[in-house]
Amino acid sequence: MSTGPADGFGSEIREADGSFEATARVVDAGGSDDERVVEAALRPRRLAEFPGQPRVRDQLGLVLEAARRRGSPPDHVLLSGPPGLGKTTLAMIVAAELERPIRVTSGPAIQHAGDLAAVLSSLDEGEVLFLDEIHRMSRAAEEMLYLAMEDFRVDVVVGKGPGATAIPLELPPFTVVGATTRAGLLPAPLRDRFGFTGHLDFYEVGDLVAILHRSAGLLGVEADEAAVREVAGRSRGTPRIANRLLRRVRDWAQVHGGGHVDHHAAREALALFDVDEAGLDRLDRAVLEALCRRFAGGPVGLSTLAVAVGEESDTVETVAEPYLVREGFMARTPRGRTATGRAWAHLGLQAPAHAPQQSVLPLDDDGPGRLGG
Numbered sequence: 001m002s003t004g005p006a007d008g009f010g011s012e013i014r015e016a017d018g019s020f021e022a023t024a025r026v027v028d029a030g031g032s033d034d035e036r037v038v039e040a041a042l043r044p045r046r047l048a049e050f051p052g053q054p055r056v057r058d059q060l061g062l063v064l065e066a067a068r069r070r071g072s073p074p075d076h077v078l079l080s081g082p083p084g085l086g087k088t089t090l091a092m093i094v095a096a097e098l099e100r101p102i103r104v105t106s107g108p109a110i111q112h113a114g115d116l117a118a119v120l121s122s123l124d125e126g127e128v129l130f131l132d133e134i135h136r137m138s139r140a141a142e143e144m145l146y147l148a149m150e151d152f153r154v155d156v157v158v159g160k161g162p163g164a165t166a167i168p169l170e171l172p173p174f175t176v177v178g179a180t181t182r183a184g185l186l187p188a189p190l191r192d193r194f195g196f197t198g199h200l201d202f203y204e205v206g207d208l209v210a211i212l213h214r215s216a217g218l219l220g221v222e223a224d225e226a227a228v229r230e231v232a233g234r235s236r237g238t239p240r241i242a243n244r245l246l247r248r249v250r251d252w253a254q255v256h257g258g259g260h261v262d263h264h265a266a267r268e269a270l271a272l273f274d275v276d277e278a279g280l281d282r283l284d285r286a287v288l289e290a291l292c293r294r295f296a297g298g299p300v301g302l303s304t305l306a307v308a309v310g311e312e313s314d315t316v317e318t319v320a321e322p323y324l325v326r327e328g329f330m331a332r333t334p335r336g337r338t339a340t341g342r343a344w345a346h347l348g349l350q351a352p353a354h355a356p357q358q359s360v361l362p363l364d365d366d367g368p369g370r371l372g373g
Ligand SMILES: Nc1ncnc2c1ncn2[C@@H]1O[C@H](COP(=O)(O)OP(=O)(O)OP(=O)(O)O)[C@@H](O)[C@H]1O
Pocket: 029, 030, 031, 038, 039, 040, 042, 043, 044, 050, 051, 052, 082, 083, 084, 085, 086, 087, 088, 089, 090, 132, 179, 181, 211, 239, 240, 243
């Protein structure tokens, strides 16, 4: 376990064995449980306050408004996309817009059909059931959920063995909001039960600027436009990272700058936490340095590259690579990893003539990366 602070302070925290603790990275798109408590205060409460994701916002707004006018629960909603982009926030907003209570649980918490039956049978009419990480539910629970979503019914099995009987239990109408970082892992029958699916994309800098201004206000911090832009530009298109970096800049400003978040404070704090202009941290840059300086831009195999930066292959592949590939710093080719022109330029090095300009095999956004890419 990490020995570092729990809210994403550290830009790198090393385990006793020297390996990299990914979840402690200041640019990690995942959130710890402690951080989620801090985040709760920063969530927009209504759709009209939710910056970014204009398509999903407009489509969802229509679905909810129509349901409200009909006076019946809307179709079930599936939200997919990388961590930290606002799936949980939108689920809360669905309930707020419908003015209904929300029940929150997650796939890993529902391992037996009985766990789900207990939740479903206690729902009130019109209640919203938020199922986070829905792709991690057990198969038996998934099957029970199909039936409940479609017919508002669960079969409660009483007894065991040959004498067991299924007693159908009617449920009041309710709305499931499912969230997943891996929509591709959901079995088709479950996916088909959702009448509305919204895929969240990485945010534009302008939207992150709006989010940061709002967060600064909620944190009671005075922040200049230039400072907010600097933070937004290094946040990897991810509100969770943007808010976390803002909190670190606020800390710096409180200790060194009289509390005012200006451009100087932003640059100094981000340098201290090792987040560069492109949002890369030390691990990302170490991978690029190794690729360019030691392997002349590649191609080089993943395990060789990992040894060169002193990390596990898995860490390089799932922690650093998704963002590097998404941003066109690195390409994955059948012969190995190669540095693109952007990588050479980022390190201030002259690219050899053969360097590809961008990635040739981009990773799926829903891929295994922890960085939201
Ligand atoms: N559009 C947005 N506007 C303002 N803040 C946002 C927005 N989207 C996300 N956030 C903030 O980012 C943080 C993470 O958001 P949220 O928990 O909703 O992400 P998520 O997609 O559910 O992540 P995970 O997949 O890790 O559960 C929260 O503090 C939330 O307030």
